[in-house]
Each structure stands twice: as structure tokens, then as C-alpha cells.
Amino acid sequence: xxxxxxxxxxxxxxxxxxxxxxxxxxxxxxxxxxxxxxxxxxxxxxxxxxxxxxxxxxxxxxxxxxxxxxxxxxxxxxxxxxxxxxxxxxxxxxxxxxxxxxxxxxxxxxxxxxxxxxxxxxxxxxxxxxxxxxxxxxxxxxxxxxxxxxxxxxxxxxxxxxxxxxxxxxxxxxxxxxxxxxxxxxxxxxxxxxxxxxxxxxxxxxxxxxxxxxxxxxxxxxxxxxxxxxxxxxxxxxxxxxxxxxxxxxxxxxxxxxxxxxxxxxxxxxxxxxxxxxxxxxxxxxxxxxxxxxxxxxxxxxxxxxxxxxxxxxxxxxxxxxxxxxxxx
Amino acid sequence: xxxxxxxxxxxxxxxxxxxxxxxxxxxxxxxxxxxxxxxxxxxxxxxxxxxxxxxxxxxxxxxxxxxxxxxxxxxxxxxxxxxxxxxxxxxxxxxxxxxxxxxxxxxxxxxxxxxxxxxxxxxxxxxxxxxxxxxxxxxxxxxxxxxxxxxxxxxxxxxxxxxxxxxxxxxxxxxxxxxxxxxxxxxxxxxxxxxxxxxxxxxxxxxxxxxxxxxxxxxxxxxxxxxxxxxxxxxxxxxxxxxxxxxxxxxxxxxxxxxxxxxxxxxxxxxxxxxxxxxxxxxxxxxxxxxxxxxxxxxxxxxxxxxxxxxxxxxxxxxxxxxxxx
Numbered sequence: 001x002x003x004x005x006x007x008x009x010x011x012x013x014x015x016x017x018x019x020x021x022x023x024x025x026x027x028x029x030x031x032x033x034x035x036x037x038x039x040x041x042x043x044x045x046x047x048x049x050x051x052x053x054x055x056x057x058x059x060x061x062x063x064x065x066x067x068x069x070x071x072x073x074x075x076x077x078x079x080x081x082x083x084x085x086x087x088x089x090x091x092x093x094x095x096x097x098x099x100x101x102x103x104x105x106x107x108x109x110x111x112x113x114x115x116x117x118x119x120x121x122x123x124x125x126x127x128x129x130x131x132x133x134x135x136x137x138x139x140x141x142x143x144x145x146x147x148x149x150x151x152x153x154x155x156x157x158x159x160x161x162x163x164x165x166x167x168x169x170x171x172x173x174x175x176x177x178x179x180x181x182x183x184x185x186x187x188x189x190x191x192x193x194x195x196x197x198x199x200x201x202x203x204x205x206x207x208x209x210x211x212x213x214x215x216x217x218x219x220x221x222x223x224x225x226x227x228x229x230x231x232x233x234x235x236x237x238x239x240x241x242x243x244x245x246x247x248x249x250x251x252x253x254x255x256x257x258x259x260x261x262x263x264x265x266x267x268x269x270x271x272x273x274x275x276x277x278x279x280x281x282x283x284x285x286x287x288x289x290x291x292x293x294x295x296x297x298x299x300x301x302x303x304x305x306x307x308x309x310x311x312x313x314x315x316x317x318x319x320x321x322x323x324x325x326x327x328x329x
Numbered sequence: 330x331x332x333x334x335x336x337x338x339x340x341x342x343x344x345x346x347x348x349x350x351x352x353x354x355x356x357x358x359x360x361x362x363x364x365x366x367x368x369x370x371x372x373x374x375x376x377x378x379x380x381x382x383x384x385x386x387x388x389x390x391x392x393x394x395x396x397x398x399x400x401x402x403x404x405x406x407x408x409x410x411x412x413x414x415x416x417x418x419x420x421x422x423x424x425x426x427x428x429x430x431x432x433x434x435x436x437x438x439x440x441x442x443x444x445x446x447x448x449x450x451x452x453x454x455x456x457x458x459x460x461x462x463x464x465x466x467x468x469x470x471x472x473x474x475x476x477x478x479x480x481x482x483x484x485x486x487x488x489x490x491x492x493x494x495x496x497x498x499x500x501x502x503x504x505x506x507x508x509x510x511x512x513x514x515x516x517x518x519x520x521x522x523x524x525x526x527x528x529x530x531x532x533x534x535x536x537x538x539x540x541x542x543x544x545x546x547x548x549x550x551x552x553x554x555x556x557x558x559x560x561x562x563x564x565x566x567x568x569x570x571x572x573x574x575x576x577x578x579x580x581x582x583x584x585x586x587x588x589x590x591x592x593x594x595x596x597x598x599x600x601x602x603x604x605x606x607x608x609x610x611x612x613x614x615x616x617x618x619x620x621x622x623x624x625x626x627x628x629x630x631x632x633x634x635x636x637x638x639x640x641x642x643x644x645x646x647x648x649x650x651x652x653x654x655x
Contacts, residue, residue, distance in 0.1 A: 046510040159598055189373040190537060194581035194595050216510060219540075219583030246585055260515035262544035263584055264567045270522070271544075273515035277480055 007077070008177040008210045009035040009058060009096075014071035016053060016062070016234075018281060025281040027053055027066065028234045029290075032309075035178060040201065040211045042221040042242065044257070045231035048278040051214045054231075055180050058212075059098050060088035076177050093120050097171035099200075101183040103163035107155040113166045114139070114151030121173050138169035141206070142199055161192035168200060175207045182214045197224055218257060222246045227314075230254050233278055233290040240315030250327075251319050252295045289320065297321060332364040333400075334531050335385065335417075335499055340394035342380050352603045354380040356555035357394070362499075367525070367532040369546030369563065371539060371578065373599050377555040378535045382501045385533065386419045398499070415445055418492040422504035424484035428476040434487055435472030438462070441495055461490045464527075465520060482513035486520070493524065501533045506541060518545065539582040543567040551575045554602055554610040557629065561636025569654075571646045572638050573615045609641065617642060 016028040028050045035041045043051050056062050058073060060083060072081045076095045080088065100106040108116055117135040122128065132151075139147040142165040155163055164184065171179055181200065185193035201224060204211050213225060221228055221242060228245050230238045230253065238251040249255045259272035276294050284290055285303070292302040299320060307318045312327045342355040355377045362368045370378045383389045385396060387403065387410070396403050403413045421427040428437060438458045442449060449457075459469055465486040476484055485505065492500055502521070506514040518541070524530060536542045542549060543563050550560040551574065559572040570576045573593075580592040597614040600606055606613045612622040619641075627639045632647050640646070 046512060161598055189599075190539065191373060191577060191581045191595050192598065194583070217583070218511070218585050222585045223583045257511060258585060260512050261540065261585060262515070262518060263540045264543040264564065267544055267564070271515040271519055273519060274512040277482055277510075277513060 006037050007034050008037055008075070009033070009212065010072075010074040011054070011058065012072045012074070014054070014057070014073065015069040016050075016057065017067050017069050018065060019067070020282050023282065024069075026069075026234055026284065027281055028057075031071070031231075031234070031236055033229055033236065033239075035210050035212050037177065037210050038205075038208055039227060040204070040213065040225045042225035042228045043212060043214045043231055044216060044218060044221055044228060046216060046257075046278050048233075048280075049231045050234040051231055052182055055098070055182050055212070055214050058180060059092060059096060060085070061098075093176070094124055094174045095176055096178040096180065097174070097176045099164070099167050099171050099179065099181040099184045101186055103160055103167055103187065104155075106167060107163060109155050111154075112152055113155055113158065113163075114153075117166065117169045117173055120170055124174055134173055135169070138173050139166075141203055142166075142169050143195070160188055161196060164188060164192075164196050165199060168196070168203065172203055172207055172209060176209055179204060179209050179211045180214070181211060183216070184213065185220065186215070186217075193220075200224075218246070218261060230257070233284055235290060235318065236309075236316070237291065237319065238315070238317045240313070244315060250315075250317050250322060252297045252321070253291050256294075256296075289318075333361045334364045334398070335362045336360070336397040336400075337385075338395040338397065340381070340384065340396065341392050342377070342384060342389060343392040350603050353555045353605070354602065355384070355391075358555075358557055359394075360550060360557065360560065362531060362533060365525075365529055365531055366547040367534050367545050369542035369549040370533060370535045370552060371537065371542050371549060372552035373578075374537060375599055375602060376552045377602075378552050379503055381552075382419070382503045382533060382535050385499075386417050386501050387414045388419075415495045416497050417499045417501070418495065418497040419501040419503060420485075420488050420492045420505045423508050424481055424488055425508070427488055428484060430476050432475075433472065434462075434474055434476065434479075437476075437487065438472075438490055438494055441491065445495055457494065461494050464493075464524070465490045480513075481509055482516060485509060485513075485517055489517075489520065489524070493528070493530075496528070497530070499531045499533070501535070503535045504537070505534075507536060507538060514541070521545070539567070539579060540584060551578065554600070554605050556610065556639065557637070558611065558640070559636065559638045560629075561634070561638075565634055565636060569650055571632070571636070571643060571650060572640050573617055573646075574611050577614070609639075617646075 011031055011033040014028055014031045015026060017024045018027055045051050072079060075091060114135050117138060118131040121131040121134050136147045136151060139150050144150050144162060144165055185196050188196060215221060225242050228242045229236050232253050238254050249258055256274040262271055274294050287306055288303040289307050292298050301320050307320050309316050309318045310322060310324060338359050340355060340358045344352045344354060372378050384391050398413050401409060403409055435458055438461060439454050442454045462471060467486055506517050509517060534542060534545050546563045549563045549566050550557050553574050559575045567579060570579050576593045577595055581595050600613055608624045609622045609627050612618040621641050627641045629637045629639045630643060631637055632643060
């Protein structure tokens with residue numbers, strides 16, 4: 001296998017703008033992200049960072065008000081940057097599929113869930129009987145008991161956890177190369193969350209599907225993902241293997257995110273926090289580090305020069321604090 | 330610290346519908362909350378923790394049982410009904426829907442003063458509002474803004490200010506930080522801590538996020554289908570859970586830096602509360618279930634380390650965990 005077939009999603013220098021009162025505002029700026037076959041990759045950051053926007057552009061579902069300013073999106077080796085709806089329709093649901101945050105609203109309430117799963121296979125030319133069998137098998141794989149009964153249920157007859165499993169079946173029935181999961185467990189209880197994540201991991205290993213999980217929960221990331229991208233206000237500030245990032249965070253933002261997690265060992269101490277909140281689109285600086293106004297290690301150069309990405313080992317980081325020399329030490 | 334501030338006696342909330350099906354949302358809960366402590370209440374959604382909290386602030390009327398605040402029944406007479414609720418306030422989960430979008434922040438804060446502090450002049454009220462905003466970290470200019478102009482964290486600060494403006498003694502925080510980002514969540518948790526020290530507040534902290542609850546609370550109660558299954562000191566409980574449900578709950582919480590080993594298999598979902606399992610309500614999901622569990626309902630019993638637990642095999646599990654420690 002050469003490099004182009006191994007990479008299922010490659011986003012290069014992507015910049016996306018919104019037009020706000022006649023002013024162009026960057027929602028995503030110079031973003032690079034790759035997902036390789038069979039990998040579990042996380043995209044983490046606070047809300048308003050552009051995580052979901054990034055995912056929807058990787059599915060061709062970006063809002064019409066957003067304009068793609070620069071960069072390219074390659075899905076499964078195919079350049080989809082300028083693709084129209086017809087081109088997207090040939091790969092959506094087959095090569096790349098998506099699980100949404102709200103299992104309550106993402107299924108058709110008037111259609112039995114089994115048919116919704118089978119429909120996805122039917123659309124790809126699978127014969128009717130085979131599609132039904134495939135759907136039943138997916139339901140079993142998702143750990144739902146009594147597949148025949150579930151097949152004939154309407155969404156409102158199922159619980160949130162069951163619905164999210166149906167969404168997973170629906171997304172994976174065509175064995176896509178890439179699954180994008182946008183906050184798949186945020187709306188679920190902790191006990192159900194653990195089960196659903198385990199199912200995503202298991203089923204994707206079986207079908208060989210790569211997963212891009214979008215989440216704000218660093219706990220989920222540390223237990224599930226091979227690699228992590230930390231995103232802040234439209235840019236990737238740090239990326240690399242999850243274990244390294246969690247144990248030795250470098251970027252002040254990653255450090256901040258980890259430090260502000262409450263847990264029993266921090267009892268009685270004050271939680272560290274990141275001051276202010278993510279700036280709205282129109283207030284983001286054009287030059288300099290976007291994180292500078294919240295950073296507690298901010299230097300003079302941070303507000304004047306935009307930090308460049310530095311690669312070391314398997315990691316990349318964009319921060320003025322680091323140079324190649326002090327990273328390798 | 331051992332003064333009981335609030336006590337519930339056999340508190341129940343039972344819903345019935347036309348077809349006479351019965352849902353015991355809260356089933357016979359008796360507990361004490363001490364002055365100055367933070368009592369955490371955890372459980373899956375639908376286990377009745379919010380119903381319990383809402384009964385304490387008089388938003389729901391209990392079907393059975395009593396709530397004693399400083400030894401006085403809050404439903405005793407008209408005077409108690411009017412005065413006690415001022416000392417018990419609530420912070421709601423969703424700062425996007427709990428503030429009136431048509432009113433300015435200043436008015437939202439002033440409203441309860443107008444109703445409950447009739448002897449105050451306009452200037453005095455304005456002064457209290459300013460002080461309160463300052464306390465929660467917002468400046469005076471916010472008085473003239475509408476909720477839609479504020480971020481989630483700022484709105485939650487306003488909700489806190491509204492809850493505290495009548496100088497309550499007891500505050501129910503119902504999922505107060507669940508809708509917020511981690512960085513903002515940390516800011517709000519710190520704020521709640523500071524305010525607790527300053528006004529010697531007592532909190533009932535309801536959340537499904539175990540990390541948050543175990544960080545904030547002095548004691549934790551674990552609820553399952555309307556009943557308390559385990560109650561004890563926060564550190565003991567989270568380091569050494571005994572009840573199989575507590576174990577499952579703590580295993581499922583994904584903590585940064587936790588090892589995956591030693592975790593309990595998580596199975597099943599919360600059964601329908603309108604048709605709860607017989608005997609111990611947890612027996613359908615319990616890995617240690619025996620015949621006894623499906624027929625008899627376990628009562629709360631006290632273990633040597635002071636925790637209360639409702640499980641037939643509590644003593645056995647406790648012994649096992651003690652031996653493991655050695």
C-alpha cells in the first residue's frame with residue numbers, strides 16, 4: 001500500500017470564512033489534519049472552536065454561508081474541495097459516514113429503524129433481502145438484544161442509548177473507510193456512554209473503519225483514541241499520540257484544558273482555569289497567536305507574530321514558547 | 330459541622346396516571362444534610378435526583394414524607410411556606426432556558442428583592458444588585474444587558490447571583506455546570522467554592538458527572554430508581570465503592586489518567602420506573618445477583634466505616650474490599 005490509499009482523510013491548510021457585516025472572519029484557519037486507515041483520531045476543543053464545522057466540511061455538509069477560502073480536503077484520496085452535491089452523494093454513506101450528537105433528532109421518526117438501516121445499503125445497490133439481513137446482523141453486532149423486534153421498532157420506542165446504537169449501525173452498514181462521530185455520547189448517561197464507545201471501537205476494528213471522534217471530553221479521548229488533535233479557535237494548536245499529549249502536554253491551552261478537569265485527587269484545592277472564553281469570530285486577531293489573550297505564559301511576540309507549527313517526533317505544536325532545540329531536550 | 334440543616338423523612342414522590350400505573354420517582358428517602366457541607370447526589374438520568382432536588386425547593390409537592398429545615402416542617406403552615414423557601418434556593422442546569430429572555434439582567438436580579446424585601450428602597454435594591462453582580466465576577470454594565478447577549482458561563486453567573494440575592498442558607502445546584510465547557514466549568518466550580526466559604530452555604534450538588542461530584546462534595550449519595558443505594562463520605566465512596574451499582578457507575582466514568590484495568594463490566598440500561606424490578610431494583614443489571622436479590626428488597630444498613638448501603642451482600646463485599654486493601 002502506498003501513502004495515498006492509506007490516508008482516508010487529509011485536510012490541507014484549510015481556511016473557512018464567514019461573512020459578518022461585510023467583514024471576512026475566519027472560523028477555521030490553516031488547519032491540517034490526517035486520518036489514516038484503521039485509526040481512532042480525536043479532535044478536542046471547547047465549543048465554538050470550529051470542530052463541528054471542520055467535520056461537516058469533511059462530509060460536504062458545510063453551511064452555505066461559509067466560504068472555503070483556501071486549502072483542500074481529500075477523502076479517500078479523492079479531492080473533494082470543489083465537489084458538488086452529486087459528487088458527494090457518491091461517497092457519502094459509502095466511503096464516509098457520520099454519527100451526530102443528538103440520537104433523538106437524527107433518526108426519521110416515521111420510519112422503522114430497521115428500514116432506515118437497510119435503506120442505506122439499498123441505496124448502494126444491495127438487493128432487498130440481503131440488505132435486511134445485513135441490517136439485522138448490524139443490530140446484533142451493536143449489542144442490541146432481540147434484533148428482530150428492534151428492527152420493527154420506531155425511534156420513539158427506543159431509549160437514547162439504543163437510538164445511538166442504531167445510528168452506529170446505520171453509519172457502518174456499508175463498511176465505510178471513515179466514520180466521523182460528532183460528540184456521539186454527549187447526550188448519553190455515563191454508563192451508556194461507556195458501552196456505546198466500546199461498541200464504536202469494536203465495530204470499527206471489525207470493519208476496518210477509521211474514526212474521527214469530535215469531543216470536548218478529554219476523559220473519552222484518553223481511553224479511546226490513538227491520536228489527538230487539540231483545536232482552539234479554528235486552528236490546531238497541538239497534535240500527536242494521545243498518551244504523550246495527556247501525560248506531557250506542551251501547549252498552554254492543552255495544559256489548561258487538562259488542569260481544569262475536576263477529580264477527587266484535587267479535592268480542597270482550587271481548580272486551575274483558563275481565563276475568559278473563546279473569542280467570537282469577529283473578535284479574533286488576524287495576526288499573532290489566537291490564544292494569547294487567555295494564555296498565562298503569554299510573551300510580547302505572541303500578539304505580534306503568528307506561531308508556526310513545529311514538528312518533533314510524531315507531534316506538532318504551534319507555540320512561541322517552543323523551538324526545535326528546547327523540544328528535543 | 331454536625332448541625333443538621335435539612336432533613337427528609339421518608340420522602341416520596343409518586344406519579345399516577347389514568348391507567349393507574351404508578352411511577353415512584355422518589356421512593357422513601359430519609360437523609361440528613363449538615364450545615365456547611367456539600368452533599369452530592371449522583372445517578373443516571375431518570376433515577377429521580379432532580380425530582381428530589383425540586384421537592385426541597387418547593388417546586389414539587391411530596392406525595393409522602395416530610396422535609397425539615399432547621400428542625401421545622403416546611404409545609405407546616407402558611408408562614409413556614411412563605412419564609413422557609415427564601416432560605417432554600419436553586420441553580421438550574423440550562424442557563425439558556427432558565428433566564429427570562431425579555432428582561433434585562435438588572436431586573437431579573439431585582440425581582441426577588443421587590444417581592445420578598447418590601448421595606449427596601451429603590452436605591453438600596455440597586456446597591457444590593459451591584460454588590461451581587463460584583464461577587465459573581467460581572468461588572469455593573471451587565472445590568473442593562475439581555476440574557477441573549479451573554480455567554481453560557483456569564484449566564485450561569487447570573488443564575489447564581491439570582492439564587493444568592495436573598496441570602497439563602499441552602500442552595501440546590503441541579504446539574505449547575507453540565508451545560509458548560511470544561512474551562513468555564515472550572516471557573517464556576519471555583520466561584521461556588523468561594524461563595525460557600527463567604528456565606529457559609531450548604532449545597533446539594535446534583536450531577537451525573539462523577540468527577541465533578543466527587544471533587545465538590547463532602548458526602549455523596551448514589552441514587553438508583555428513586556432510592557438511595559449507597560451513601561457515605563466522598564473520598565471513601567469514590568476510592569472504594571461497595572455497592573455493585575456504585576462500582577459500575579465509577580467504572581464507567583472516564584477519567585484522564587485512569588487505568589482501564591480493574592473496571593467492572595457495564596451492562597444494561599435503567600429499567601422503566603413504571604415497572605421496576607422486584608426485590609432489589611438493581612438485580613437485573615447486577616453481576617452478583619442471587620435468588621434472594623430478586624425476591625427481597627434490601628434495607629439501608631450501616632457499615633463499620635460509617636457508610637449506608639442497601640445491598641444484601643454489603644457485609645461480604647465490605648470484608649472482601651478490606652482484605653484486598655491488606
